[in-house]
Amino acid sequence: MKKFVAVAGNIGVGKSTLVSMLCNHLGWEPFYEPVNENPYLADFYADMKSWAFHSQIYFLTHRLRSHLKLAQWTSSVIQDRSLYEDAEIFARNLYVQGHISARDYRTYRELYETATQFLPPPDLVIYLRASVPTLLKRISHRGRDYEQTIAPEYLESLNTLYEEWIDNFTLCPMLSVPADDLDYVAHPGHLRLIVSKVEEKLTGKDEVVFEPEEVARATED
Numbered sequence: 532m533k534k535f536v537a538v539a540g541n542i543g544v545g546k547s548t549l550v551s552m553l554c555n556h557l558g559w560e561p562f563y564e565p566v567n568e569n570p571y572l573a574d575f576y577a578d579m580k581s582w583a584f585h586s587q588i589y590f591l592t593h594r595l596r597s598h599l600k601l602a603q604w605t606s607s608v609i610q611d612r613s614l615y616e617d618a619e620i621f622a623r624n625l626y627v628q629g630h631i632s633a634r635d636y637r638t639y640r641e642l643y644e645t646a647t648q649f650l651p652p653p654d655l656v657i658y659l660r661a662s663v664p665t666l667l668k669r670i671s672h673r674g675r676d677y678e679q680t681i682a683p684e685y686l687e688s689l690n691t692l693y694e695e696w697i698d699n700f701t702l703c704p705m706l707s708v709p710a711d712d713l714d715y716v717a718h719p720g721h722l723r724l725i726v727s728k729v730e731e732k733l734t735g736k737d738e739v740v741f742e743p744e745e746v747a748r749a750t751e752d
Contacts, residue, residue, distance in 0.1 A: 533604065533605065533606055533607045533608075534559070534607040534608075534654045534655070534733060535601055535602055535604065535608055535651075535653045535654050536553075536559075536607075536608070536609045536610070536653055536654060536655045536656075536657060536729070537609070537610040537612070537613035537653045537655075537656050537657070538550050538553075538609060538610065538611055538612070538613075538656075538657045538659065539612065539613050539615070539616055539656055539657065539658045539659070539693075540658060540660070540661065540693070540710070541659075541661065541666055541686060541689050541690055541693060542666065542670065542681065542686065542689070543666045543667070543669045543670035543673070543681075543686075544659040544661045544665075544666060544669065544710050545659060545661075545669060545715075545716075546611050546612060546659060547563060547564075547611050548716060549657070549659065549715060549725070550562075550563065550609045550610070550611045552715060552716075552722055553609055553722075553725070553729070554609055556722065556726055557607070557609075557726070559607040559608060559609055560604070560606055560607065560608045560609070561608070561611070562597070562601055562608050562609065562610045562611065563611045564611050569586055569589050569590065570589070571585045571586040571589055572586060579625070579630040580629070580630050583625045583630040583631045584631050584632075584635040584636075584638075584639065587617070587621070587622045587639060588639065588642075590617050590621075591617055591618065591622075591639070591642070591643060591646075594614040594617050595614065595646050595650070597610075597614070598610075598613075598614040598650055599650060602650065602651045602653075610653070613653070614647070614650075615647075615656075615696070615700070615702075616693075616696075618639070618640070619696040620689060620692045620693055620696060621689075622636070622639055622643075623636075623692055624688060624689060624692055627688075627692075647702075652702040652703040653703050654704070654733060655703060655704050655705070655729065655733055656700070656703060656705050656706070657705075657706045657725075657729065658693070658705055658706065658707045659708050659710040660693075660697075660707055660708065660709060660710055660711075661710035661711050662690075662711050663683050663686045663687050663690065665710060665711045666686050667683060667686070704732050704733075706728055706729060706732045706739060707740075708725060708728075708741065709741050709746070712741070712746050713725065713741070713746065713749075718749065718750055718752070719752065720748070720749035720750060720751065720752025721746075721749050721750070723749065723752065724741070724745060724746070724749040728741065
C-alpha cells in the first residue's frame with residue numbers, strides 16, 4: 532500500500548537529507564520544499580509588518596496544493612516539511628513577534644483550519660527533535676551564507692513552538708527522532724534504526740521510541 536510521510540523539524544536539523552536517504556533506502560519518491568519564488572518576499576523583508584500576512588497566505592496556498600497532490604499520489608512519497616509547520620510554527624511565530632496583527636492572524640487560522648478539515652492527513656509525521664547547539668553546528672556545516680546570521684534565540688523560539696505543536700498534534704501518528712543522538716549521515720546504523728522505527732509506526736505500533744541501548748548499538752554498526 533502506498534504511504535504518505537512528512538518529515539518535520541527546525542531549520543538545519545537535516546530534513547532534506549533524511550528524506551533523500553529514506554527514499555533511497557525504501558524506494559519511495561521524495562518531495563522537497565517547492566522552489567516557487569514567493570512574489571511577496573522582497574516586500575516582506577523590507578517591511579515585515581505590512582507584508583507578513585500576504586506572504587504567509589501565499590505559502591499556505593502552495594502548501595495546501597502540494598499536500599493534496601501528495602495525498603493523491605499513486606506511489607509512496609516522503610515530503611520535506613509539512614503543511615502544518617507553515618501555520619503552527621512560522622506564521623504563529625510572526626504573530627507572536629508582532630509582524631501579523633491579531634485580526635489577520637485570526638483570518639489566517641480560520642482559513643488554515645477549515646482547509647485542513649478537508650485534507651487527508653499523512654500516514655506518518657517524522658519529527659526531528661534537536662537542541663539549538665546541534666542546529667547551529669549543522670547549519671554551519673552546510674555552509675549556506677544566508678543562514679549563517681540566524682540567531683540562536685530565533686532557533687530556540689521555533690523549537691518552543693515545535694514542541695507545543697507536537698504535544699497537541701493528533702491528526703496522524705507521530706515519530707519523534709532524537710536528532711541530537713542520531714547522525715544518519717555519519718552512521719549507516721542510525722539510518723537503519725530510523726527505518727525500522729518508521730516501519731513499526733506505519734504498521735500501527737503505538738509506542739515507538741529510540742532506546743539509548745539501540746542508539747548505542749546502531750552507532751557501532
